[in-house]
Amino acid sequence: MANDDSRPLTLRDVSEASGVSEMTVSRVLRNRGDVSQATRERVLEAAKALGYVPNKIAGALASQRVNLVAVVIPSLRNMVFPEVMSGISSVLEETDLQPIVAVTDYLPEKEERVLYEMLSWRPSGVIIAGLEHTDAARAMLKASGIPVVEIMDTDGIPIDAAVGISHRRAGREMAKAILKQGYQRIGFMGTKMPLDHRARKRFEGFTEALAKAGVEIADQEFYSGGSALAKGREMTRAMLKRDPELDFLYYSNDMIAAGGLLELLEQGIDIPGQIGLAGFNGVELLDGLPRRVATMDACRTEVGRKAAQIIADRIATGTVEDERVIELTPTISYGDTLKRR
Amino acid sequence: MANDDSRPLTLRDVSEASGVSEMTVSRVLRNRGDVSQATRERVLEAAKALGYVPNKIAGALASQRVNLVAVVIPSLRNMVFPEVMSGISSVLEETDLQPIVAVTDYLPEKEERVLYEMLSWRPSGVIIAGLEHTDAARAMLKASGIPVVEIMDTDGIPIDAAVGISHRRAGREMAKAILKQGYQRIGFMGTKMPLDHRARKRFEGFTEALAKAGVEIADQEFYSGGSALAKGREMTRAMLKRDPELDFLYYSNDMIAAGGLLELLEQGIDIPGQIGLAGFNGVELLDGLPRRVATMDACRTEVGRKAAQIIADRIATGTVEDERVIELTPTISYGDTLKRR
DNA sequence: TTGAAAGCGCTAACAA
DNA sequence: TTGTTAGCGCTTTCAA
Numbered sequence: 001m002a003n004d005d006s007r008p009l010t011l012r013d014v015s016e017a018s019g020v021s022e023m024t025v026s027r028v029l030r031n032r033g034d035v036s037q038a039t040r041e042r043v044l045e046a047a048k049a050l051g052y053v054p055n056k057i058a059g060a061l062a063s064q065r066v067n068l069v070a071v072v073i074p075s076l077r078n079m080v081f082p083e084v085m086s087g088i089s090s091v092l093e094e095t096d097l098q099p100i101v102a103v104t105d106y107l108p109e110k111e112e113r114v115l116y117e118m119l120s121w122r123p124s125g126v127i128i129a130g131l132e133h134t135d136a137a138r139a140m141l142k143a144s145g146i147p148v149v150e151i152m153d154t155d156g157i158p159i160d161a162a163v164g165i166s167h168r169r170a171g172r173e174m175a176k177a178i179l180k181q182g183y184q185r186i187g188f189m190g191t192k193m194p195l196d197h198r199a200r201k202r203f204e205g206f207t208e209a210l211a212k213a214g215v216e217i218a219d220q221e222f223y224s225g226g227s228a229l230a231k232g233r234e235m236t237r238a239m240l241k242r243d244p245e246l247d248f249l250y251y252s253n254d255m256i257a258a259g260g261l262l263e264l265l266e267q268g269i270d271i272p273g274q275i276g277l278a279g280f281n282g283v284e285l286l287d288g289l290p291r292r293v294a295t296m297d298a299c300r301t302e303v304g305r306k307a308a309q310i311i312a313d314r315i316a317t318g319t320v321e322d323e324r325v326i327e328l329t330p331t332i333s334y335g336d337t338l339k340r341r
Numbered sequence: 342m343a344n345d346d347s348r349p350l351t352l353r354d355v356s357e358a359s360g361v362s363e364m365t366v367s368r369v370l371r372n373r374g375d376v377s378q379a380t381r382e383r384v385l386e387a388a389k390a391l392g393y394v395p396n397k398i399a400g401a402l403a404s405q406r407v408n409l410v411a412v413v414i415p416s417l418r419n420m421v422f423p424e425v426m427s428g429i430s431s432v433l434e435e436t437d438l439q440p441i442v443a444v445t446d447y448l449p450e451k452e453e454r455v456l457y458e459m460l461s462w463r464p465s466g467v468i469i470a471g472l473e474h475t476d477a478a479r480a481m482l483k484a485s486g487i488p489v490v491e492i493m494d495t496d497g498i499p500i501d502a503a504v505g506i507s508h509r510r511a512g513r514e515m516a517k518a519i520l521k522q523g524y525q526r527i528g529f530m531g532t533k534m535p536l537d538h539r540a541r542k543r544f545e546g547f548t549e550a551l552a553k554a555g556v557e558i559a560d561q562e563f564y565s566g567g568s569a570l571a572k573g574r575e576m577t578r579a580m581l582k583r584d585p586e587l588d589f590l591y592y593s594n595d596m597i598a599a600g601g602l603l604e605l606l607e608q609g610i611d612i613p614g615q616i617g618l619a620g621f622n623g624v625e626l627l628d629g630l631p632r633r634v635a636t637m638d639a640c641r642t643e644v645g646r647k648a649a650q651i652i653a654d655r656i657a658t659g660t661v662e663d664e665r666v667i668e669l670t671p672t673i674s675y676g677d678t679l680k681r682r
Numbered sequence: 683t684t685g686a687a688a689g690c691g692c693t694a695a696c697a698a
Numbered sequence: 699t700t701g702t703t704a705g706c707g708c709t710t711t712c713a714a
Contacts, residue, residue, distance in 0.1 A: 686711100688712105694703105694705090695703090697701080
């Protein structure tokens with residue numbers, strides 16, 4: 001199986017073992033060009049017997065084509081991103097493209113660094129979360145000459161193309177829905193991260209729509225770190241203690257909303273009569289809770305799918321699509337916690 | 342910024358722009374060898390002005406070294422794996438190695454396929470979940486000649502090295518702890534996946550330890566798909582209906598255990614007096630629940646860290662460590678749901 | 683401290 | 699249908 005000196009096997013080894021030229025071996029292994037059935041079988045047999053694994057490094061250099069799509073996201077621990085990845089993978093699996101993931105931890109400098117690393121592998125396309133990047137990162141992406149799809153957000157100008165939702169609009173819509181149900185004294189809880197632009201935009205849209213109706217956030221609190229569920233409980237308890245008159249709580253994500261729900265239920269508070277609740281994301285988790293929390297779907301899998309499709313199409317056709325920005329429309333699930341009292 | 346024909350920039354472009362040989366430019370960009378301060382600055386300036394991004398494909402081919410570590414895991418949607426990734430990243434970030442992830446969806450054939458893809462990039466090491474692989478996959482890994490660390494499980498013979506816990510032992514320990522607290526009529530709920538070998542081994546260890554004490558599982562149920570939390574609720578409700586005399590419920594993961602907890606609380610059942618509960622994994626999520634569910638930590642971050650450390654050390658020193666198998670010892674958290682009644 | 687030459691393992695392009 | 703030649707963009711090695 002192994003060769004004498006344990007040097008990795010090359011095309012040449014297969015060529016010698018099968019008595020066929022390197023070029024023909026290469027053709028067989030890539031299913032390219034016309035190769036006779038007999039030759040093909042001889043080559044395949046030899047390759048398998050030797051345990052040959054092609055060297056894509058060399059192949060990519062020679063062909064000037066790399067079947068990799070770089071995916072740059074803030075984190076894997078927020079379930080949102082694995083779901084986006086699912087969408088991306090499901091589309092790319094139909095092609096010969098492969099996603100490679102890098103994580104930025106919500107740090108712009110780290111984003112710049114990992115982007116540089118990824119681009120130095122000369123991928124065929126980039127899918128990157130958000131519209132906010134350092135100047136250097138934007139410059140790199142522009143100069144790369146490959147398709148770049150910014151995902152999850154459409155509030156801004158994309159470098160090349162974008163797929164996502166408008167978080168500002170999402171915040172506004174939720175505010176309108178809450179007001180429409182008659183809630184008036186509204187508290188907000190969310191992550192502290194100043195670099196989570198999408199959460200920030202939702203918050204901005206939310207307060208903006210409230211302001212338009214003459215309503216102001218009654219109380220707000222931000223957290224960082226720890227178990228989101230536990231934080232949701234804690235913050236909710238603290239906020240209700242500060243202001244027992246609150247009649248609605250809006251959370252920047254479903255996990256802390258779930259924590260808030262458990263806290264309110266434990267306190268025996270009437271939901272949604274006395275207090276209403278809403279989160280954001282539409283996570284599957286919520287299905288198992290005692291009440292279905294009101295939320296808004298961020299269309300995560302769909303975003304991944306559409307982004308991957310753009311890249312795949314561009315590479316396949318060599319042309320650029322008309323619509324550079326695809327804004328998906330999230331819908332509100334009212335669940336059991338956002339209802340006329 | 343961009344060059345005439347939008348061909349990607351090469352070392353040669355930087356060489357011409359700075360008036361220094363390609364070789365010296367290369368040295369500067371890699372911080373290698375002795376280069377005068379003046380030359381270094383000229384080169385760096387030219388590279389930055391042009392927006393040059395090195396081509397790792399060419400670099401890797403020339404140097405025969407690829408700073409990639411392939412990580413092959415079943416899924417990203419099970420929070421266990423992102424946590425393992427965190428451990429891996431935290432160690433590799435201290436080196437010049439970079440993880441690249443591939444997902445198998447618990448399918449052996451897909452594992453084989455993605456492994457082949459990864460190995461064709463000639464990574465410097467492989468971290469792969471589990472000890473069960475197809476023959477072809479094992480052969481590839483053996484023939485690759487690079488360090489291979491199998492993670493999450495130590496019940497079996499590794500190809501090269503392994504870091505994880507013994508799931509059989511984990512199952513046994515939990516069974517012993519439950520029996521010791523006086524519980525006797527025990528139900529089990531878990532995933533249906535026949536390919537989740539670790540869950541299977543825990544179950545086997547669990548029933549084995551019960552048998553030794555003359556106890557048999559009173560009821561069991563397996564699920565697949567859907568929200569784990571919701572499934573936990575449903576299965577728990579169904580099982581209690583079938584056998585209201587059950588005094589303990591053991592779940593194969595914390596998510597369904599949490600669902601079970603919520604169901605029991607809603608039914609007003611005394612926990613742990615009437616019924617005790619335990620899950621597996623020690624997920625952060627549990628912190629926010631009304632009761633802390635008994636569980637067992639799978640040492641996920643630590644597993645990732647240790648595995649990455651093995652790879653990094655092998656590459657740095659060129660030697661192989663003595664201990665090929667590192668078995669970590671999970672500890673039981675009794676929480677509020679596993680206590681003498 | 684710098685440069686020139688020779689390849690890394692493969693594939694594009696052309697020839698037979 | 700198969701083979702030959704000439705690189706891909708870098709780094710290694712050796713010479714200056």
